[in-house]
Amino acid sequence: MLDAKTRWKVRPLDTRAKALAGALRVSERTAHLLCRRGMEHVEDAHVFLHTDESILHDPFALAGMEDAVSRIKRAVNDDEKIVVFGDYDVDGVSSTALMCETLEKMGASYDWYVPNRFTEGYGPNSAAFQKLQDEGCTLVITVDTGIAAAETINAAQKNGLDVIVTDHHEAPPELPDALAIINPKQMDCPYPFKELAGVGVVSKLAHALLDVFPEDGLDLIALGTISDLVELVDENRFFAKAGLPKLDKLNRSGLQALKEISGIKGPPFSEETVGFGFGPRLNAAGRMDSAAPAVQLLLTSDPGEAQSLAEVIDGYNRERQQTVEKITEEALAQLQAKGEDLPAIVVAGKGWNSGVTGIVASRLVEKYYRPTIVIALDDEGSGKGSARSIEGFDLYQSLSKHVHLFSRFGGHRMAAGLSIDEDKIPDLRATLEKEVNGTLPPESFVPTTDIELTLSVEEVTTELIREIEELAPFGVGNPKPLVQIENIPIQQKRKIGSMQNHLKMSVGDAGPLDCVGFRLGHLHDRIQNDANIHLAGELSVNEWKGNEKPQIILRDVAVKERQVFDVRGGKDLQSLTSISDGLTIIIFQKDHAKDAREQGFSSTNFLFPDEESLTVPTDILFLDLPEHLSDLTRFLNENESFIRSIYTGFMEKGQAFFTAKPTREAFKWLYVYVKKYAPLHLREHEPVIAKYQGWSTDTIHFMLQVFTELEFVTLSGGKLVVNEHPLKQDLQASSTYRSYEEKREIEETLKYSTYQALKAFLFACMPDEKKQTEVLTDGL
Template sequence: MLDAKTRWNVRALDKRAKTLADSLRVSELTAHLLCNRGMGQVEDARVFLHTDESVLHDPFSLAGMEDAVDRIQRAAEGNEKIVVFGDYDVDGVSSTALMCETLEKMGARYDWYVPNRFTEGYGPNSAAFQNIQEDGCTLVITVDTGIAAIESINAAQENGMDVIVTDHHEAPPELPDAYAIINPKQPECPYPFKELAGVGVVSKLAHALLEAFPEDGLDLIALGTISDLVPLVEENRFFAKFGLRELDHLNRPGVQALKEISDIKGPPFSEETVGFGFGPRLNAAGRMDSAAPAVQLLLADDPEHARSLAGVIDGYNRERQQTVTKITEEALDQLQPKAEKLPAIVVTGKGWNPGVTGIVASRLVEKYYRPTIVIALDDEGSGKGSARSIEGFDLYQSLSKHRELFQRFGGHRMAAGLSIDEDKIPNLRATLGEEVKRTLPAESFVPSTDIELTLSVEEVTTELIREIEELAPFGIENPKPLVQIANVPIQQKRKIGSLQNHLKMSVGDPNALDCVGFRLGYLHDRIQNDANIHLVGELSVNEWKGQEKPQVILSDVAVKERQVFDVRGRKDLQSFIYEAYTSEPLTVVIFQQEHERDALDKGFASNDFLFPDEDRLTVPTNILFLDLPKHLSDLTRFLNENEPFIRSIYTGFMEKDQAFFTVKPTREAFKWLYVYLKKYAPLHIKEHEPVITRYQGWSTDAIHFMIQVFMELEFVMISDGNLIVNEKPLKQDLHASPTYQSFEEKREIEETLKYSTYEALKAFLFACMSDEKKQEVLTDGL
């Protein structure tokens, strides 16, 4: 068996799919995907598939828009100095760039400002506002920030500098007394779509100011919208879909330069290009230092200057990767081995870079699947942290009830940022743990995978994949569909990649489907070639030398049948098995107690040992048969009695004294030796061994074996140190000798278990287990 990493939730085909498919002239499978996304009605599905500007809502339906437009227009006409106050993530820098380009089109006098994460922290602050005002600014427009900055904004307004807030984050109970607030999530805002990113809100303000949608800024809107992981539906789908097309044109020198220096593939670009290519690099500047180079890059109109900035940003990204790796390793050291017993994770570190705590938190969630907070502490005992959640736990709502713990706090359901005094962290750890225990049942700590389609190998075609791609760009609330291919044979599998850490398989019979599992190379040794496998992954088209083939990019696999792994004779037995089962139980079955020392010498842990004559299995486990049983019945009994708890079987079957390759004396050999003994008796056998060996070529062990058999059958005996022959022995078969029986049985055991083919060994082991129980293997709580 091989358990899946996650709980698989497989959706049944929607009953509306056939009618929808007929109306839209798409496959029933694609229609099912549309139904899953709430597009079960024909018109809704048409709008989704053919998104255009008609999905855009009137920007003036946003609360505060009229006041904001009026104030900005007056400032532009009056040549007032306007400052765009941004944030340091991709949404923040793209929002800053889009707002600046809008003011440029209006002919306004403007500047921009993005706070430094390390010296100023998140959001508007009074010191920055004071400096801005002393520089002659009379109007500040915040983008992607400001909704929670009550103190600094209120002070600015009182000092005569107007502040217009544009933001998309959750609105706190108390709002700042700004000149105007544009945020679809603020109370009583009638705007029909609440899930805009910060740059999406700025695009609405730009639309209102310019009296036309800023199409040339769609690339900026796509960068921020996709990177900020907002739902890619309705207006956001339009922004992402048409923004990616604008990005394809590479009209912006900064984007062109970043693509070239970072070796980003394309155009055409996809949501994955933004999420894993442009986005992390633009984020890196603000994570490692100032975000200013990222804003400058997006606003650059000189290609040479853009290339210089792109080099700086790419360098920040490399530094960011190294920093994340180091902090993650330190966090893991803090947690092991207790993390899996905790309801939630809170880790802290002196000198950690607060710019990457969100990435580290995400990695810890990926490993342990617990709500996680990572906090970077400075020398003064102040901490800045990031929180990431799991499905079913609303991080923002849960921690909002404990705002007294924080200096600052903000975010949404799945992620949050915070500032906190070091002495309050123990209270935070306890509070978060209690909130999680109160909210989540135990099964919530195993991640779930939503599988939208169950397909046969034959159904996976390039035509189907191209049709499904019409649902792109994929993202939150429009995920790239995961499909299941169930119970298929493996044609071949191998490890690939320079580090041999990826897995490639071909599955199906007679048709073969290629599957690639990135970073799943470790599964190669946990899947037998003769197993039927269950796969979950994303469909894609592999293009090579003008040829197109469908393939599956694996995300999870399972083998639901018991597997037998032939490890007879492996010298690296312990490391091979323990590497395969780092997180699953393993029981080392030892039939002969004298081999316990051998097991310890091989590196196995004594608490994993089981001696069949003393104990039985009580929990599901993988088993290793370390040695051979003395009797085949011992093995048969163990398998029959313990079968419900046996998962995978590893066959070591070590043996020191082998009978299989020992020459078995024939009946003619016994007859010859008996005649010889009768002729020369009484005799000292040691004196005659050289003569016998010279005549017959037998080893001394063979001679001793036959004499022992004769003695047990009372054909010969020892008298006064001499071997004599019984003149009137009872007529007995050789099998009446216990020594002969033992030799025969040992040879049979070795032939059956030690030197048989894999196929014969597997057949024998399975025959020892009752047919009706073959598939009734217990798993941990499932």
């Protein structure tokens, strides 16, 4: 058996899919996916599949839009200095660039400003606003930030600096007293779509200012929308779907240079290219230092400057990767030292880079699947942190009830940012644990995999995959569909990659389907070649030299049947120490316990069958041979319900199987020889017998021991003497002979048999496996 690492939630085929499939002329499976996304009506599904600019809502439906447009146009007409105040993530820098380009088209006098994460913190701050005002700025437009900066913005307004807030984050109870606030999530906003990214909000302002949607900025809008992980539905779907082809053209010198320097593949670009290619690199500048190079990269039209900026940003990204690895290792060490199964994780460290705490938190969530906060502390005890959540736990709502703990706090249901004093971290840890315990049942701490389709190998075709790809771009709210294939045989499996850390399999009987599992190479040795496997993954088309072939990108696998792994002869035995925590070592002969410890196994996992039984489900390793086959058969029979998979080591120090078994003719010849020369000194005659018959010394001693037990001969005064009137007995009457025969049978059955024969024997000892085998056999 091999457990899946997640809980699979398998969705049955939607009953409405058949009718929708007929109306749209698509497969029932594609129609099922549309129904799952709330598109059960033909009109809705058609709009989803053919999203275009007609889906855009009136920008003036946003509260505050009219006031904002009026004030900006007046500033432009009066040649006032306008400053775009942005944020340092991808959404923030793309919002800044789009707003600047909009003001450029209007002929405005403008500049932009992005605060430094490390010297100024998050969002608007009084020092920055005062500096901008001193330099002649009369109007500040915040983008992707500002909704939580009431104190700073209120002070600026009183000081004569007008502020327009454009933001998309959750609106706190106290809103800034700004000249205008454009945020679809504020309570009085009637806008029909609430899930815009910051750059999406800016696109609406640009639309209202220009009287036309800014199509030339769609690449920026796609970058920010996809990177910010907002739901890719409604307007966001249009931004991503129309923006990716715009991004393909690489009209921006900066993105062209970044692609070439970083080795980003494409065009064409996908949502994954943005999420794992452009996005992390544009984020890296603000995480490691100032986000200014990222804004400049998006705005520049000079190829030389673009090249220099791209080199700087790529260097930041490499530095970011190294920093993340270091902090993650230190955070893991803190957690391992606690040695507890915590409901939530709060870790903090001095000298940690506050720009990467969100990435580290995501890494810890991936490993432990717990709501997690990672805090970077400075020398004065001030902390800046990032929080990441799991399904079912609303971070923002839960922590908003305890804002007294924070200097600053804001974010979303699944992610948040915060500032906190070091002495309040224990209270935060206790508070978060209490909130989690009061919200989540125990099963919530195992991640779920939402499987939308169950397919057979034959149903996985390039035609189906291409049809499903029409639902792209995929993301939050429109996830890339996961499929499962159940109980299929493995034709071939192997490790691939330079580090042998990936898994490749071919599954199915006819026309095998290729499956690739990135970073799943460790499962190769946990899956037996003759197992039937259950797999979950994403559909993909492998294109090679003009040929197309369907494949599955594995996300999770499971084997639901009991497996037998042959590690006899010591092969691969030491590799099992890596899974020793979940492995019970069965030792029949206690003197082999020392050998098990020398192999690296912990004595806490040892079990001696003559003294104890299994009490919980576990994989088992038969380390050594039993003294009697009945010991093994009894153990299997009595413990079957707790045995998951079986590893067969069956080590033995001595062996009987390859010792030549003396025939009855051999026994007869030796008896005649002893009788002829008796009484005889064995030491004198042993070399003669060995030379004549080719027997080993052990064989001769064994045969004479049998004769002695049968009272055919006796040893007297160092000489062998033949009894004149021995009882007529079969060789089986000798305990030595019986023991030898049994040992040969044990070795022949357990140690030197074929894998298939051994598996058949072991399963025959277990009533449930035997019954299952008989049922399967009857069906043939």
